[in-house]
Amino acid sequence: MDRYFVSNLPIPPMSASSSIPLRWRWVISCLILCHFAAVGLTYVTNWRRSLIQDNILVWLQPYLIGGCWYQEMLPIEWVSSENKSFPTKVSIQTKQNPNEWLPVLESRSERHASSGMVPAKSRRLLRAMMELSDNEETEGILRIFNSIVVHVESTGPKESPVFVDRIRLEQLGEKKDENGEPQSDTREFTIVEASVARFENGEIGLIPKIESHRTVRARNAGRGNP
Amino acid sequence: MSSKWRESLLEWNRFWFTARAPIQISIVRIAIGILTGIVFWQYLMSGADWYGFSGWFDPEAGRYLIGDGVEGTGSLFRWSPLYRIPSLSPWVAIFGLLASLAMMLGLGARLSPLMAWVALGMFHHRAPVLTLLFEPLLLAVLVYLIVEPGRLVWTIKPGISSGEDRVSANLSVQLIRCHLWIWIAFSLASMLALPEWWNGEAGWLLIEDRRGWLRLPEGWQSVGQFMTHWVVAVQTALLASMLGSSCLWMGRWLLYLFALSILLFLGDWMYASTLLAMSLAVWPIDLFFSKVKK
Known part of the structure; x- marks a missing residue:
């Protein structure tokens, strides 16, 4: 193994022979091969997947998921695809400021670091929402909206409670053409927007703007109605 | 058996099953212990803000995104208690922080990387979609450190042995x-x-x-x-x-x-x-x- 080390400095030498019995070496070798095959398969399926891979993964779930080897939507690549790399943000409209959209999560914002939030986590959350939007999983986005609304309302100042009226996920297209003008297909646009409905029992619900027939009920924010 | 096949087997045997001094894996353990310590400190500071009952990503949203109750999603194997008891988050972070400290100091042998892995796994399972680039790597290395965490390194002074050669140290590396x-x-x-x-x-x-x-x-x-x-x-x-x-x-x-x-x-x-x-x-x-x- 010395050949793997490049230093001229003395390195602890390794014994030539192994103290592990041959039978055990075979067992460990098989385990190592199976382990790296499973890990490799997991990484491949985050990139491209087939039906056979899916079936194997489902069969290996106790080991892969239970052992934290399985990474759904693994962010192994730096840039997933162009549209997901555009800056995104979640903004809210409150009862207090009905005409103003206040950003609460921004993929480009640097203010999170100073306010104690982990900026990378907020980027991951925004990116997860973009992935859900790509898969037309509006309900998933609304669930996340619910938790954001509850979080914003529960962490606001006690003396003047914040009541969220509307919430939306936007993508900001800042790709410019040669004249410095935004390209027509990359302008800022709303991906999902929802209104917050408040029920008499104090619970809140979210009504998506596009599909107004679907209402996702949320937990009680603990504030009652405004 | 052909000679090439035999050579490959010998090379494989040499690669995995040669004994190695545990000093190298001990240094990896210290470095990983420092990093996991930083991660748990961050979770202690902001974990509740993210994974708490009224966090940015509450348990309900978390359950939905792991496909809770849907067949084939493997949500059964998400063993984090943070879904049921979100308020546990700071305590898990403290538990992980102590395990990281033990790893840094070389205390607890295999138990310290195991404890750190369990704590980090709880956060990972609570919100796999929020997993950051380094977290899967840290989780993997912690498992490999359970194979052989090395010895107490802080006390090793020039001229003092770092311990006997071990196959497990080589396996881990x-x-x-x-x-x-x-x-x-x-x-x-x-x-x-x-x-x-x-x-x-x-x-x-x-x-x-x-x-x-x-x-x-x-x-x-x-x-x-x-x-x-x-x-x-x-x-x-x-x-x-x-x-x-x-x-x-x-x-x-x-x-x-x-x-x-x-x-x-x-x-x-x-x-x-x-x-x-x-x-x-x-x-x-x-x-x-x-x-x-x-």
Whole structure:
């Protein structure tokens, strides 16, 4: 193994022979091969997947998921695809400021670091929402909206409670053409927007703007109605 | 059995089952202990804000995104108690912080990386979609450290033995080495699957995103393109150097360049540090080894 080390400095030498019995070496070798095959398969399926891979993964779930080897939507690549790399943000409209959209999560914002939030986590959350939007999983986005609304309302100042009226996920297209003008297909646009409905029992619900027939009920924010 | 087949088996045997002094894995354990300590400190500070009952990503949203109750999603195997008891988050972070401290000091033998893995696994299972780049790597290395965590290193002084050679120490080092190689290989493969990494746009998009340390004025797209190709080239060369024994020395510098690229483009110093810590299994710290006599 010395050949793997490049230093001229003395390195602890390794014994030539192994103290592990041959039978055990075979067992460990098989385990190592199976382990790296499973890990490799997991990484491949985050990139491209087939039906056979899916079936194997489902069969290996106790080991892969239970052992934290399985990474759904693994962010192994730096840039997933162009549209997901555009800056995104979640903004809210409150009862207090009905005409103003206040950003609460921004993929480009640097203010999170100073306010104690982990900026990378907020980027991951925004990116997860973009992935859900790509898969037309509006309900998933609304669930996340619910938790954001509850979080914003529960962490606001006690003396003047914040009541969220509307919430939306936007993508900001800042790709410019040669004249410095935004390209027509990359302008800022709303991906999902929802209104917050408040029920008499104090619970809140979210009504998506596009599909107004679907209402996702949320937990009680603990504030009652405004 | 043909001689080539036999040679391959012997090489395999030599690669995995040769005894090794536990000093190298001990240094990896210390480095990983420091990093997991930082991660748990961050979870202690902001974990409740994220995973609490009224956090940015509450248990209800978390359950929905793991496909709770849906067949085939494997949600059954998400064993984090943070879904049921979100208020446990700071205590899990403290538990992990203590385990990291024990790892740094070389206390608790295999128990300390196991405890750190359990704590980090709880956060991971609570919100797999929020997993950051370095977290799967840390989780993997913690498992490999359970195989052999090495010995207490802080007390080792020049001239004092670092302990007997062990096969488990070698197994642990080689597992980390192989995992690092696979990770970089898939990182590169997933990049090359996208046209942005071929036409050079990816670098500029990342610079525009202002995530990393690199800031370039408008109109400097060509520099961004050059740097995109640079990142791909560095990763390719790094993988090749890790395979060939004769050019392994080059790999160390390529890894530093790769870590620098991560800082410039992503600004993710935890990811860069985790890669550097794992690389200690491939390229040991010479200075330290020069002082420790077997």
